[in-house]
Amino acid sequence: MNPVVTDENVFEVLDKISDYEQLLKELCTIIQDGHILLSRAQYDLGYSAINSTYLPEPGVHEITPTSLLDVSENDRFSLHSVKPDPKSGVRKRKKGGCEDKKKSGDEKSEEEKKPSKTKLAEDPLNWFGLMAPTSLIQAQTRFKSAIERIVEISNLKQELQESLSDFETLTKDLQKKCDVKPDETNED
């Protein structure tokens, strides 16, 4: 089969490059907006209310992811959000104080031996309290859409690499054919 490099091949690659650049610009804008909204949240509540003190510590706190990344057979990524456990919503919990006190010494010592991680609220917004300002909620939305963009960019980058690779292969084959042809004419 004669390799043919058509305009469509070229346009396909150029379109993908253009889309890739566009998505990168959007990602930069989204992350920029997210950071400025975080600063706005600090404006509304003060530095003491929005700072790293309220963040969980890995290894100490059990952090539940809000989204999971799947990898398909053809190495394409897809994101799906994890539904929060209805029992772990933000509500006032009653302490099982009496039950704790009645536990035997042996049971307590066994439990004390196991290092238990503290479970925090699943929605990171709730780490900063009940009075989270609108800007913090908007910042969270922006960073979530940044993650979606990153997944899109990764998939597009893979498609672009595949298209570029196909394009290079076609071009090389065509080059080989062009190199062979002058020999054939000479023989004629």
Place this chain on the structure above:
Amino acid sequence: MGDMTTFNIDSGYFEGLVRGYRSGILRRNDYHNLVECETLDDLKLHLQGTDYGPLLANDPSPLIVQTIDERLKERLVHEFTHIRNQCVQPLAQFLDYMTYGYMIDNIILLITGTLRNRPIAELLPRCHPLGQFDELATISIAQSPAELFNAVMVDTPLAPFFSECVQDENDLDEMNIEILRNKLYKSYLEDFYAFCKKLGGTTADVMCPILAFEADRRAITITINSFRTDLLKDDIENLYPKCGILFPEGLKYLKNAEDREEVRRICERFGPYKDLYNGVGDGPNDKTLEDKFFEEEVKMLMLSFEQQFHFGVFYAFVKLKEQENRNIVWIAECIAQKNKNKIDNYIPIF
């Protein structure tokens, strides 16, 4: 109090001081200059030409925004402490009341930090200096509100505000901490309101509407934020301060509100909040509800300076300086992040 024949005996000098401090608050021209800055060093240079003077002179380049925030806070604390150290009763008690809100924030910060396994040495510098008290460092030993009260808070000025929380034997997890914060603040606000009412005169005339607005602001914000939690309606109602204009009818409606639109309709029924939601939205040129609250608060605080011989000027000065600090830090953040699209989203005072 507020009698023009007796006020100046004990408090006239301090009112004069506060009015002097007030005249140093940045004007629109100053903000225009700050907004034009390209770097934080330019901002530092322009601040030297204002009442702040050599505020940042001892901080080497490159500056960070947090340093600017700390220096601004130090200046405010210095001015407040200068007045507090010299005044007598009842102004001293009034100024102490102003610090209780910061104490509550510090307590919650320490408890939350302890829950996150942060060392106390890391947490104490983050506390607001106006909310410092001797027992602050021992907060981390408490496991429940009852223990917190019995072991630590019983001898502090905040002890009276723990009456609603001391029955609570629940562990201090993150949700209960938040409920504790709001209950403490509710008790504090109601107590402050009662104190101002008892002072009477112009102080009561000026301070009671300001505190009522603060109470309503908290009620509306708690309601809107409660939509994304599983808190019961009765639990939410227990967090509403009862010294606002919305008490009692408005708070009943707010308790039963199901979404933000309903909260908007409830606010529109009450005269002072009829126009609160004008211009509020999620669009790029819309304001947030928090911005509208800040604007309304600034208007009320500025009006308090139109009257003399009352304590409201002290409260207004501290809150206006805090607003100014927020404005300067916001401008600094926009400059530091090289994102000046929303640099004009500050609330000018003059």
